Amino acid sequence: MxxxxxxxxxxxxxxxxxxxxxxxxxxxxxxxxxxxxxxxxxxxxxxxxxxxxxxxxxxxxxxxxxxxxxxxxxxxxxxxxxxxxxxxVARFADWMVKDTQTGDVLRADHLVRNVLEARLASDREARGNAEHPANENDKKKKKKNVKNTPVRLDDDKVKEYERTLAQMDNFSGPELGELCREHGIRNPDTDNEVGEPQQFNLxxxxxxxxxxxxxxxxxxxxxxxxxxxxxxxxxxxxxxxxxxxxxxxxxxxxxxxxxxxxxxxxxxxxxxxxxxxxxxxxxxxxxxxxxxxxxxxxxxxxxxxxxxxxxxxxxxxxxxxxxxxxxxxxxxxxxxxxxxxxxxxxxxxxxxxxxxxxxxxxxxxxxxxxxxxxxxxxxxxxxxxxxxxxxxxVHAARTGHALVVREALKEPVVSEREVAEFNKKALGQKLGRDGGVVQKIVGEMDQRGLERVKDALLAHGSATISADGREITLTPDLVTIQRKTFKQSIREFTPxxxxxxxxxxxxLYTLLEHSFWSREQDIERGVLSLPPVVAPTKVLIVPLSAKEEFDPLVRQVSTQLRKAGVFSRVDDSNTSIGKRYARNDELGTPFGITIDFACMSLTERDTTEQLIGPIDDVIAVVTDLVQGTLDWSTARQRLLVYDGVQAVD
Amino acid sequence: MxxxxxxxxxxxxxxxxxxxxxxxxxxxxxxxxxxxxxxxxxxxxxxxxxxxxxxxxxxxxxxxxxxxxxxxxxxxxxxxxxxxxxxxVARFADWMVKDTQTGDVLRADHLVRNVLEARLASDREARGNAEHPANENDKKKKKKNVKNTPVRLDDDKVKEYERTLAQMDNFSGPELGELCREHGIRNPDTDNEVGEPQQFNLxxxxxxxxxxxxxxxxxxxxxxxxxxxxxxxxxxxxxxxxxxxxxxxxxxxxxxxxxxxxxxxxxxxxxxxxxxxxxxxxxxxxxxxxxxxxxxxxxxxxxxxxxxxxxxxxxxxxxxxxxxxxxxxxxxxxxxxxxxxxxxxxxxxxxxxxxxxxxxxxxxxxxxxxxxxxxxxxxxxxxxxxxxxxxxxVHAARTGHALVVREALKEPVVSEREVAEFNKKALGQKLGRDGGVVQKIVGEMDQRGLERVKDALLAHGSATISADGREITLTPDLVTIQRKTFKQSIREFTPxxxxxxxxxxxxLYTLLEHSFWSREQDIERGVLSLPPVVAPTKVLIVPLSAKEEFDPLVRQVSTQLRKAGVFSRVDDSNTSIGKRYARNDELGTPFGITIDFACMSLTERDTTEQLIGPIDDVIAVVTDLVQGTLDWSTARQRLLVYDGVQAVD
CATH class of the missing domain: 3.30.930.10 (Bira Bifunctional Protein; Domain 2)
Known part of the structure; x- marks a missing residue:
């Protein structure tokens, strides 16, 4: 700033x-x-x-x-x-409820939140400790509210409402419906009941x-x-x-x-x-x-x-x-x-x-x-x-396009595991259609299963596996199981x-709220203290009068600022200098340059302090201020502080 | 450029x-x-x-x-x-036709244009003066085309097609339908007839x-x-x-x-x-x-x-x-x-x-x-x-909000005109319901009508007007007509x-076409000669090798350029300098800076010419080039022209 x-x-x-x-x-x-x-x-x-x-x-x-x-x-x-x-399509939705009489649609969580907050505010008023009683917005809300008399709640109720509000974003649709029933929440505009929450895709x-x-x-x-x-x-x-x-x-x-x-x-x-x-x-x-x-x-x-x-x-x-x-x-x-x-x-x-x-x-x-x-x-x-x-x-699974990173490993990863090999001819001759069943079952076995079959074949010369309740006997001429070495040089992963x-x-809106204030001497004159880096206009150029003799100087200053990359605006309207500065307070323009016959002055929006100096010095200072390489206190040392009063009327 | x-x-x-x-x-x-x-x-x-x-x-x-x-x-x-x-809603539409068999939808004007242009191309081929016979696109089009044999058209037909094409954007939907029937235009993909053009809102x-x-x-x-x-x-x-x-x-x-x-x-x-x-x-x-x-x-x-x-x-x-x-x-x-x-x-x-x-x-x-x-x-x-x-x-008429300029006239416009004034009481007593009829008819009269009534009242003491075939007599006690002065100080108009x-x-696309060419010595190496003002990256920084000792210098150059507002990219990949420059030819990067132990060189994309000089000089020159305040021929005078050959391999 x-x-x-x-x-x-x-x-x-x-x-x-x-x-x-x-x-x-x-x-x-x-x-x-x-x-x-x-x-x-x-x-x-x-x-x-x-x-x-x-x-x-x-x-x-x-x-x-x-x-x-x-x-x-x-x-x-x-x-x-x-x-x-x-x-x-399935899940990007909010819960809505309908007014059972008018059919008006309300967002369920907002309804519950607004009603509970209104009841708590009413309770605070009943207890005589309402906050900001003179707040304009509260007054308006009150006018629209059906029940105007403050209602005091039980202490337990207050705690329950506060607990509910703190977890507001965590409730499902059915839970919001349950809250409506439990707390008798109705449409505040009509006092009608509302229906069960339904999902609405956004x-x-x-x-x-x-x-x-x-x-x-x-x-x-x-x-x-x-x-x-x-x-x-x-x-x-x-x-x-x-x-x-x-x-x-x-x-x-x-x-x-x-x-x-x-x-x-x-x-x-x-x-x-x-x-x-x-x-x-x-x-x-x-x-x-x-x-x-x-x-x-x-x-x-x-x-x-x-x-x-x-x-x-x-x-x-x-x-x-x-x-x-x-x-x-x-x-x-x-x-x-x-x-x-x-x-x-x-x-x-x-x-x-x-x-x-x-x-x-x-x-x-x-x-x-x-x-x-x-x-x-x-x-x-x-x-x-x-x-x-x-x-x-999910996109890779749906489209069949791999969406992965393939990373070359500096050191290949070497691993060993048991692998089954089938003698397909012998399987067909000896087991007929069961040959295929064997390939499927053994092929899908994990390492422990394969080790068990391998051990049995080694120890007993045969192994049995069960298929649909039946038992099938395997022998070394049908299937062999061996430990093999694998070398992986690429790692593949989904990031x-x-x-x-x-x-x-x-x-943008919260920034405007945080930037807004009014001058004590003129409460109607709003100011937006937007930092120069985001302010819509950086410098307002104001000739002291609309006389044509100022035109060449105004053009010169405007051109020099544009070349320095500083966005300025000229206000040569016929209103008073004070009104022109007030308008630019509202637009959040951080600096003003007033061009007079005798000198040029630079005004800072928030303090309304003025510095004066030769044209080139003022332009150099304002350029540095806008680019953020200079602050106002240092600027005060580079130009002359002017303590007249006529700039703001 | x-x-x-x-x-x-x-x-x-x-x-x-x-x-x-x-x-x-x-x-x-x-x-x-x-x-x-x-x-x-x-x-x-x-x-x-x-x-x-x-x-x-x-x-x-x-x-x-x-x-x-x-x-x-x-x-x-x-x-x-x-x-x-x-x-x-009523008129932002194009004309479409449907393939009568498949239901495929085609834009009517595009269909007529494409078919007539294809016939003219076929005619030119039959006459032995096809343009660009080796053009890749024409070859592809030919493959897709149902009729492959060139067909010669009558000279009159050629002129008619050319006249039709020159006015293509001027035809209505029914006219496009008429052209389809007249010239036997069918869906080229299926050779089926097409239906009547219908409007489709866009x-x-x-x-x-x-x-x-x-x-x-x-x-x-x-x-x-x-x-x-x-x-x-x-x-x-x-x-x-x-x-x-x-x-x-x-x-x-x-x-x-x-x-x-x-x-x-x-x-x-x-x-x-x-x-x-x-x-x-x-x-x-x-x-x-x-x-x-x-x-x-x-x-x-x-x-x-x-x-x-x-x-x-x-x-x-x-x-x-x-x-x-x-x-x-x-x-x-x-x-x-x-x-x-x-x-x-x-x-x-x-x-x-x-x-x-x-x-x-x-x-x-x-x-x-x-x-x-x-x-x-x-x-x-x-x-x-x-x-x-x-x-x-139209928006003002629909919403009732005046969308006009109100201009204060420097000199008010003063005008005179005849105005009728009615004695409503006398009108009612004397004429009954015809009193209203008189007010309506006289009220809507133009200046000439009013003058005629005024003259008659003055000359004869009465005037007759006709209403639905009947005649009604007016006398000075019922209506008076006087010349009045009007002063208009605001002019209101719709801009x-x-x-x-x-x-x-x-x-963007036509710019890419206009910028694209290939180097004679390497036809596969495409170049986009985008002007520096729009080029995605302005400067490519290439260290001669990926060795870490270059890092501080690369960072220094990159930082200096960023401070000068020049967008650069570092390419420290392990491929050859030539491949890195070829990649940036394709990206349209206008300047390259090669960082060597001994010196720094600046390469211009289109000529591949190289200049060498001390780091600060090279950065100053490239900044001016990118900002458009310097052209290459002047840059050649500020740095040393290097006529080695190793930069492009």
Whole structure:
């Protein structure tokens, strides 16, 4: 960040005012708004598009370039067979319940969570210790609520609700139905009963080609595009693991009733990394560089006790203690933390939560979410799953294409084992059709079975085996069993996959919340303290008046900044300088250059402090500030601090 | 381009060899390949993703940043009502015919074109003047063709076929059906007759939400996302036109039978600009900077004569003569030409073709395509349409939201006109129900009608009007007509839209064709002469051997290049230097740095010429080369030319 905002006051956060700002400045808006909108679909306007593009550019730099990942761009429309194999057709679903009278559809876990949380809030109010009683959002909720009188619950009930809520993500559909019945949970909008939870598949379905015979789905994640291209990627990497592929792209989930702005949408841009690794060696060569990174961790066991206490811990210690399963998973958790803080997420509102057993996606063996706190609670913004060999194995089995690594062993592995050899002619002559039965039974015997037959043939000159209850006698002229030596020079294995998966819309929204504050002297004037690295516009150029005589200087400054790679905007509108700066506070523009006849001044957004100096010096300083090679306190030594008051009116 | 390849020979172009290279190096590959693939869907691998990303980055710089366009990122999934309004549900369709026996589906215009072209080729062969008799593709086509013996056509027939082909894009469905009957056109794969052409809508359909009651489509273009946000964009631009919005994103078209690689796909990344302009003033402030740009033009009239002769012309002259309708359309055609040549398209294989009447999309009033020649013929890669006020008008009418510009007039427009005023009480008393009839008829009169009534009332004290054959008499106590003055200070209008629309996949593929050649001394060694600005990797770093002692120097060079913003790759594999350079010829890497004990050398891809010098000098030179501020002939003066032969073996 450019500097700590000196007059920032976190407790003044007002979600409604932030949302009004984002809407007014067209960061994003409901898609198809003039048609009444569609829940869960949003369009990004110029500042939102630019903020998202900058976050993605940093992501590309921080992950793809840093680790030489192989970038991919695969298709969204996918034939149904792919998702049948991957398990998504059968299992990528949420539980929904229907209002028994109106037929309205609600997501079952959200219904249970919302009703229990509302009852607990009502209980707190009845006990006279409601939190944030004057909060705008609470007031609105209360208005919509059917029961307005606070209801006090038994102490046991309170504990039971809290325990249930802490394990909310762990319940199956039938369990959610049981919770509805047990606690008399009804549709809060109508007070009607709800039916039994049913599964609803979250993939959008379509049909490919003109005949209607080829069903397809829109991908709900980019991952399958990586897995299906595994052999090509491996070849591109000269046949060696570990390596990672990465993809930035759109995915789709037909959410049941999305209502949380950018936090739960039906179409979203994600960044996914698939790191392919030897299942026997999940160490990471650069883990030692990051083992000192401290994360706030919330593991599975703590949650199963009904608690949500985080423990600060270095990622090195977490791996050493087995809380995080391996170095590669740990490496990515550490790098995720560094990325999020770098783009402006408040580290005090970031935690890493491990998934509980029933909560994990069907393909995962372990999973940690980077959760970021915002006005609606803790929200999963990055998932980091160990998908093991699941996906590659199922696609290989279905298609018959081996999706494996073939590794030349430095020292061939030499092993010995018993092998049966049959005298087929003698078997046919002596046993007839039983000859085939013998070949099948002996051929499928394990080493202990073969040793027993071998010993019997040696000791007694014959051995008996049983087939369908009958006994067949073998003699050395029919079958011989010998110890042979085998030399294996290639090791073949299906790699495991560690998958960090980022939802850029959720990160973008929580970043906006964390960046938002209001100036004490002007509560209506919102400020977005976006770090220069992601801010949509880096520098605002303001000529002191719209007079034409400023034009050549404005063009000169603008051109010099563009050549230095700094994105600036000129505001030569007729409004006052103060209004122009206020507009750019709302757009999160970190620096302003005011061009006067006499001098040029540089203003820092968060402190509104001004420095003045000759044109070339100011441009050099602002370029270094934007590139992050200079901080404001050092900038104050390179230019003259100006303590006038007229810049902000 | 870095330099003209000295030993490039265009006539050796071999599509099969290029495609093998692109497949081997994973530029792109059929999506879902291990599942047998799906026609029209492709995945981009690491070099293809990178090439596409670089083309898009240049596009953003050349169009969005150059003209301060407002960037958007809108949703793909769209409720059906939007495309009902825009006309896509009714009219965004192609004509298909079914094989009467097998039910196979063919695109009607492609069928007619392919059959007539095959007959003309057969005729040329029969006349003994077949072109490219040894062409690999022709050989393959011949094998598949049912009739192998060349058939000579009448001279009149040849002319008729040629005339038909030149107007191919102008035929309606029934006309295509008529052509099939008239020329006995059958399915070439089965020799069966085909049925009547039927329309097939090209949009992929889906359903939004869990109830199945909200039909949706995947967008076939990004344009509607701009139009629906018009009011927000206008406000962001302080209420002023002209301005342009721009969007880069995925779109979908459910093509009937895609068979042409990246040239006809079902899912593609496009870049679209919507330039909103005053319909009364389509001048462009920067047109004069580009009026000297020369384009190869093929206008509508030439095509309707059955010809395809291009005329080279400056865009200034084309606008002056009215061949291109206005400056804004001309501005974009010129800028499109400059962009395509800048990224490496051969200007001799680029033309601008105007659409004929029936060929234009339903929303367009004029349209020019930038067509690029490749092995399959001339392919539309950029469309530049004047959509007039079509889209904004239909969405405004459907939703009731005004999508207009309100412009404060500098001088209010003062106008006078006759206005009727009614004495409603007297009308009711005297005429009863006819009072209403009078108000309606007089209220709807034009100025001449009102003047006639006014004159009659003045001259005779009464006037008669006719209503449903009856006559009604008016007197001054019932109605008075007076001349009044009106002052209009706001002008309200629906802007027109000029839309340049780019298909990045088609541009990428034709660029690869234009860049491909083989070295004379080694015909198997393909080279992609991609300009440094779009090449996936800019510099290959090759240590002379894999010995560890080179590692620190390799790291130093790699770090210095990264700091200079130059994307490099290290190849420290164990294969020979020559093989490593050959691999990078295929990847289109323009420069190579070989690190030896004694010195560092810089190799240019196309000439394979080598320069040597101290490490800092070589890095400075290669940085300037990649950034385009230095060409190779000047680079030769800054370093030492090395004329050894061992670099290419």
């Amino acid at each position: 450019a500097t700590q905002p000196v007059n920032k006051t976190v407790h003044t956060f007002d979600k409604a005012r932030l949302e009004a700002l984002l809407n007014r400045r067209f960061f994003y808006a409901p898609a198809f708004e003039i048609y009444g909108g569609v829940a869960g679909l949003y369009d990004y306007g110029p500042p939102g598009s630019s903020l998202q593009a900058n976050i993605i550019a940093e992501w590309r730099r921080h992950f793809i370039i840093h680790d030489h990942m192989l970038e991919l761009d695969t298709t969204i429309m996918t034939p149904a067979t792919v998702f049948e194999t991957s398990g998504h 993939m959008f379905a379509s049909s490919i080609g003109p005949t209607g015979q080829h069903p397809g789905y829109l991908r709900p994640e980019t991952a399958q595009g990586h897995f299906l291209n595994f052999s090509r990627l491996l070849e591109f990497n000269n046949g060696r693991v570990p390596f990672a592929s990465a993809q930035i792209g759109r995915s789709f989930r037909n959410e049941i009733s999305p209502r949380a702005g950018l936090l739960r949408v039906r179409e979203f841009t994600m960044g996914e990394i698939e790191h392919f690794v030897d299942p026997n060696d999940k160490r990471h060569p650069r883990f030692s560089e990051y083992r000192h990174v401290v994360l706030s961790m919330l593991d599975r066991n703590v949650q199963l006790q009904g608690l949500s206490t985080v423990t600060p811990m270095t990622i090195g210690e977490a791996v050493d203690k087995g809380i995080v399963a391996n170095e590669t998973l740990g490496y990515f958790l550490g790098r995720i933390q560094l990325f999020l803080v770098h783009i402006g997420i408040d580290p005090k509102r970031l935690r890493f939560r491990q998934h509980m057993g029933n909560e994990m996606a069907h393909y995962a063996t372990d999973c940690w979410d980077a959760e970021i706190e915002n006005a609606t609670g803790w929200t999963e913004c990055v998932g980091c799953a160990d998908r093991a060999a699941y996906d590659l194995s 495991n996959v560690i998958e960090p998966s980022f939802g850029f819309g959720r990160i | 870095a330099t003209q390849p000295v030993n490039k020979t265009v006539h050796t172009f071999d599509k099969a060899r290029l495609e093998a290279l692109l497949n081997r190096r994973f530029f792109y590959a059929p999506a879902f390949e291990i599942y047998g693939g799906v026609a029209g869907l492709y995945d981009y691998g690491p070099p293809g993703s990178s090439l596409q990303a670089n083309i898009i980055a240049e596009w953003r710089r050349h169009f969005i940043i150059h003209d301060h366009m407002l960037e958007l990122d809108t949703t793909i999934m769209t409720p059906a009502t939007v495309f009902e309004t825009s006309g896509h 949009m992929f359909a889906s359903s939004i939400g869990p109830t199945g009651q909200h039909p949706g489509y995947l967008r076939p273009e990004t344009a509607q996302g701009h139009f629906l946000n018009f009011s927000r964009l206008l406000e962001f631009n302080n209420g002023r036109v002209p301005f342009a919005s721009a969007q880069i994103g995925r779109s979908f078209r459910n093509e009937i039978s895609p068979r042409a690689g990246l040239l006809r796909v079902r899912e593609f990344t496009m870049g679209e600009i919507e330039h909103f302009v005053d319909p009364n003033d389509k001048r462009h402030p920067r047109f004069s900077e580009y009026r000297h740009v020369v384009l190869s033009m093929l206008d509508r009239n030439v095509q309707l004569q059955g010809l395809s002769t291009v005329t080279p012309m400056t865009i200034g002259e084309a606008v002056d003569k009215g061949i291109v309708a206005n400056e804004t359309l001309g501005y974009f055609l010129g800028r499109i030409q400059l962009f395509l040549v800048h990224i490496g398209i051969d200007p001799k294989r680029l033309r601008f073709r105007q659409h004929m009447g029936n060929e234009m999309a339903h929303y367009a009033t004029d349209c020019w395509d930038a067509e690029i020649e490749n092995a399959t013929g001339w392919t539309e890669c950029v469309g530049c349409a004047d959509r007039a006020a079509y889209d904004l008008s 027109n839209v000029i839309e340049p629309s780019f298909g990045f996949g088609r541009i």
